[in-house]
Amino acid sequence: MPESPVSSKGLIAVCGKGGVGKTAFTAMMSKVLLEGGKAGKLLLIDADPAMGLPIALGIKITRTMGHVREDIIETARKGKKEGRVQLADMIDYMALEALNEMDDFALLAMGRTETLGCYCPVNDLLRGAIETLAKSFDTIIIDGEAGLEQLNRQVMRRVDTLIVVSDATSRGIQTASLIRGMVQDDKVIQCEKIGLVFNRVQGSEELLKQSAQDFGLDVLGYIPHDENIAYYDLVGKPITELPTDSPGFCAVRHIVENCVLR
Template sequence: MRDNQDSAQTSREVLAITGKGGVGKTTFTAILAKILAADGVNLLAVDADPPVSLTYALGAQPTKTVGDMRSRLIEDPAEKRKFNERHTRDVVRDEVLIELDGMSLLVLGRAEGPGCYCGLNQLLKFGIESLTEQYEITLIDCEAGIEQINRHVIDSISKLIMISDATMKGLQTAAYLKDIASKHGVMGPYETGLVINRAGEGVEALVQKACEMGMDVLGVIPPDENVAAYDRVGRPTIELPDDSPSVVAVREILKGLRRAR
């Protein structure tokens, strides 16, 4: 386990990965996490999609989630008292964080149930945000769509990475997300970038189109038979070989992101 308690990072980055359902958000996030962990980056991965696909893609199990903790707090006054006595960040870290090889994982899980959780949500949000301050890079695999941006689930995003499939419809969705992000960012407009996934022949025209639509194209990921084959049998994406086409492409995208910093 890494000691993140006393090593607040100065150049922290929070990258949120978004896009419509099935475009490859989780695949991209897991591959990026794999590369960053191998590089020795002090990394927090946040699985913010209720089906917890990122958790499995990282080879982990959702043994502890923020949603479960919240239910416990609501149902059990003794837990609530314990919570009130400590810094929210410390409670989230001690009770929910899952330590993996080379990174920490925070699973949001489901956030549903009776009653109004607004106050508690705010507390948890604060806990999560102060937790990200202790990591050099936080990657958030968002649920599809714009809800989490609209609801300000995590506000302190430094870059919103939109994933699109290789279709005009995908690009239009990305342009829409970019527009929402530029209007809803609490700390000013989020920086945004676009990744076109599963892009084969003819991708140049799409890249050109995306540029014309005002998007910053971070890179293109080719169709990768290994990704599909691993998913078919439930093998974690993080175990993909380093020379798999998608891993090579994401490494190039990361190089570009680092140059832009």
């Protein structure tokens, strides 16, 4: 892990309709940030139970926050009161154990939850542990889901930048607009800045910009449909190994340099 925190880029969450390219975008954005050592200490959080991010990054992980959650619920069920108090003290340490540390970044996967039921106190404890863990990183990127409730309940209550990814469809833009409403009207999550990234763009950028503006959304940039991205996914190659001159990756670099690092 790099020692020198260059500068703080803060907390970035990526969300949007299913299948629009959130994970591909998160992986490419991480690659851009790592290339120039621009992120300082980087933490990636995969908030999707399907855990696509480790695959996109080409890494294998063994432990998730889902495992930590199961351990906590199991211990709390069996344990006496003293055991439960001890458990609360151990949660920061348990979250640290779920951290997958690579050479130049760390990855925390939320994973799947086997135990059904509402365990709000457990979620609160775990979210607190994640928030504590995040304090030792300069940049945190969360690969999330469309619904911000899960992000708020299980991962973070506030982010600096929310990047909403949409494909070039009206349903994608509508989902983005719903997310904007969740943030600005319903205050589901606290956030300083919100912006839209169009992915797999093949047609007119002007038309997309206009539709986004109609929904009150600022466009951070456009990523073209890139055959390399689709091919890498098809054959199971990490997206982070894309050629640096691949059109999709160049577009992400432009977005990161002009909108994220500013």
